[in-house]
Amino acid sequence: MPVSLLVGRSRQKSMWRLDSTYAVELEKVSIYYGGKKVVKNVTLKIPRNTVFAIMGPSGSGKSTLLRSINRMLDFVPGARVEGSIRVLGVDIYAEGIDPIEVRRLVGMVFQMPNPFPHMSIYENVALGPRIHKMYRSKKELDEIVRWALEKAALWDEVKDRLHEPASKLSGGQQQRLCIARALALKPRILLMDEPTANLDPIATSKIEELIAELKKEVTIIIVTHSPRQAARVADYVAFIYKGELVEAGPTKEVFTRPKHELTEKFLTGAF
Numbered sequence: 001m002p003v004s005l006l007v008g009r010s011r012q013k014s015m016w017r018l019d020s021t022y023a024v025e026l027e028k029v030s031i032y033y034g035g036k037k038v039v040k041n042v043t044l045k046i047p048r049n050t051v052f053a054i055m056g057p058s059g060s061g062k063s064t065l066l067r068s069i070n071r072m073l074d075f076v077p078g079a080r081v082e083g084s085i086r087v088l089g090v091d092i093y094a095e096g097i098d099p100i101e102v103r104r105l106v107g108m109v110f111q112m113p114n115p116f117p118h119m120s121i122y123e124n125v126a127l128g129p130r131i132h133k134m135y136r137s138k139k140e141l142d143e144i145v146r147w148a149l150e151k152a153a154l155w156d157e158v159k160d161r162l163h164e165p166a167s168k169l170s171g172g173q174q175q176r177l178c179i180a181r182a183l184a185l186k187p188r189i190l191l192m193d194e195p196t197a198n199l200d201p202i203a204t205s206k207i208e209e210l211i212a213e214l215k216k217e218v219t220i221i222i223v224t225h226s227p228r229q230a231a232r233v234a235d236y237v238a239f240i241y242k243g244e245l246v247e248a249g250p251t252k253e254v255f256t257r258p259k260h261e262l263t264e265k266f267l268t269g270a271f
């Protein structure tokens with residue numbers, strides 16, 4: 001990364017342990033919507049700079065668990081998290097933690113590509129760095145935008161149309177734009193909630209290739225209901241069923257020697 005990109009917050013002394021073995025550590029995490037417990041006592045360690053897939057059938061609590069990792073559940077009235085969630089060594093629900101800083105460090109990409117449609121491609125990526133004051137000159141902002149679009153494997157396709165509205169991009173391009181938008185904030189962890197559910201197979205494989213590339217720099221936690229996708233992209237997988245963690249481990253191990261009958265059923269498509 002050019003030195004000029006290391007401006008703003010990244011120069012400040014950080015409380016996050018950036019060299020931590022685990023990107024995320026969940027301990028006895030339960031999550032409620034009102035009185036309804038939808039995630040039940042989940043303990044899980046997610047190694048840094050890996051792709052970790054959370055898989056399970058619809059309604060098993062995957063998205064809820066994912067959203068607890070960057071305090072997105074703060075926006076859901078009645079949602080409550082119990083237990084401890086550490087991100088790069090820091091308890092993100094502790095008093096005094098700024099949820100905005102948590103969400104900068106832990107970016108998120110959703111199922112439906114959701115760029116701001118009337119904003120230009122450039123502005124979609126520049127918005128976060130503007131809000132967080134991550135640059136000192138227009139030139140530096142241009143560099144961040146280019147860097148993020150390159151990292152999201154979109155630069156070559158959009159470099160001559162940066163000021164066109166994002167709505168003119170295809171669905172797959174829009175999703176990569178959302179990835180660029182998240183990357184522009186220099187996150188260390190990227191949460192992806194079924195990022196290819198609305199994409200065709202070609203756009204899906206582009207995103208999957210991108211995931212493999214990105215894990216060199218960020219930890220990726222991806223929610224998928226597809227065991228095939230988990231097998232293709234993930235180093236580690238966790239299988240969640242009815243809010244409970246059934247098993248977790250290296251992808252190869254879980255797929256070749258599942259310890260639990262439920263996991264085997266899920267992997268063979270019996271759900």
Ligand SMILES: Nc1ncnc2c1ncn2[C@@H]1O[C@H](COP(=O)(O)OP(=O)(O)OP(=O)(O)O)[C@@H](O)[C@H]1O
Pocket residue numbers: 033038056057058059060061062063064065076225
């Ligand atoms: N805002 C909410 N208020 C109340 N209940 C909710 C809310 N969001 C989700 N739920 C419920 O929590 C449970 C888990 O939902 P969640 O979306 O986390 O599961 P999921 O495994 O991601 O499912 P899917 O694959 O269908 O997205 C479901 O029973 C769902 O109906």
